[in-house]
Amino acid sequence: MPQTILLGPQRPIINLGAAIVEAALPDGPLGVISAGWQEAEGDVDDIETVVERRLVDLRLYQRAEEVFAAAPDLLAAYRARQDRLQALQRLYRLRLRRLLSAARQMLQTREDPSLIEPEQRHAIAQLRALDRHHKRRVNSVHREFDGAFDIDSHELLARHVAEIRGILEPLETVVITGGNVAVLINRLRLFRLADLLAGKNLVAWSAGAMAASESIVLFHDNPPQGRRNPEVFGPGLGLIRRHIFFPNARTRLNSSDRVRMQLLGRRFAPATCVTLDSGAALRFTDGGIAAAAGARQITESGKLRKVRIR
């Protein structure tokens, strides 16, 4: 049974090597996807030192650059899709800001529980409906792109996909690094990695963990120009279901703001919101968590508690 291991950032604590050993992943070279590092893709010496195995980088970022350079029609269609996705994200944010503000006020209001609790539930339900709607809209833009532009019959792209399949074929484990989550998920989608990774052991951290999940949620409570609202970015590969991952939460999430945390926990339920700080490790087998260290679950009451093993 293939395993999926999700980790927090590999700085300052590097637990990649230990996680692989603990999970007793089979010996042999590892495939690496470091497209999230963009131009620094393939600078994997540090990983090689830690895992003490041969690494084979799939070069998804570089492959995409090569494809875009050689196929202007594909590049134009891809850019048009990205423009539509960005416009959609802006529209979603407009509505999200108001719904979140209202939901926050509802959760802060002290009132007769018989009056306020249904209002709170409804405010959260409206948020969840907007998130679902946005994810559907993002999905539909991806489908439109796939439909309007027949990627499967695109010779150059098909050749790259076949090459990647060939590289992956003898490998039992693939590592996905952190980095820019948008760049990463776009490359993973472009080269059909959801299909190609089936049956492989997967070790992913930070953006890699987000991309492996069902839904990617962008978040940062402490940026220098004022905090932003956590927002659904779109679907991930869906290799791990019913979980949403929040890497480096100690820095990025204001966990002392109980109402904000409560909103996170309730808004994305029944999915479980899980923080992945440096040093954290989660091991999934057969869709359930087999081992957990350092990862925390954001509860519907806004508290952080240990992730339960199921």
Next chain:
Amino acid sequence: MNAALRRLFRKGSPRNGEIDAFIASSEFPLIDGNEVTFVYRGTADAVYLRCWISGFDTAQPFQLLNGTELWVSTIELPPGSRIEYKLEVEAGGQRHLIIDPLNNVVAHDPFGANSVCQGAGYERPRWTLHDPEARSGAIDSFNVESSAFHEARDTSVYLPARFRRNRRYPLLVVHDGHDYMKYAELKVVLDNLIHYLEIPQMIVALTQSPDRLKEYAGDDRHADFIANDLFPQLASRFPLMDDIKARGIMGASFGAVAALHAAWRHPQLFRRLLLQSGSFAFSDLGRHRRTAVFDPVARFMNTFRDDPGELSGKIYMSCGMYESLIYENRSLVPRLQGQGIDVRFEEVRDAHNWENWRDRLRNGLSWLFPGPLWMVYE
């Protein structure tokens, strides 16, 4: 009188041992809400507080406390304020400017050092301190052959950690760059803000003029040096993004004038300006009220105010409320906004000094050059 001093004097004039104990157990200056009390201990004919900030007398006299060698002066200082000062001690017909012997907090600048008074609530920003987790950028140096000045100018360049030739980077040109590094911790700030993903990895050119009061005062040769000498040589040596919105120029005091002048004279070059405590002297009628060194500045600023030309993009400006220049800086904001420029202006309870400029770097840089922190999860 300050509450701690009142307690010291509650039984009359304290003995030397009591004063020793009081000094050993106190932090100076004494902060009590909005009141700051400066203390000097020693034999003197007179003692003055010298802090060269707008709103205070140039020399604030101390009072000698009865039966002691303790001199005190109390001023009102709003919360969050930060001022730099010296003590002027008059004895035997001579006056000496000294840093406060009872205060260990000192700020340095090209003219030496000043004592620092941090009012209630002021805290040095965490991101201005070395973070061992932040990767360190590198400093490269090269000579820029200048056709404008007919000589070579030594220029340093900050290259971000993990710099790669196959990647393209935004560019920031910094006036008084070496001083920014030395007195405003610019390298630490860049390392940290890049590490926190609050600004993108960028290349930062650090220029230093041998005659800044002349060359930075709206001197066309300097603007041409930036545009025709420095920039092309940077572009040929380093992988810069080919996007005007990814190019910025900054400076403080006269350096801010130089930055504005260069961007105005060569509007095709920069769309991001960071101007700190700009010495933007101007006159609406007659001569400006500053010294002669500001004459060329006022000529440029008067011309600029009449016609800002094609200057556009985003400008972050900051100025201390305790600077006389606050008037000129406030006046410039609506003129820039009227030009359609996106201006962010920050007034702070500080004065004309490097630590003020250091403390504003995060707000300015992260607004002009937003980092990828929303999308990057390392």
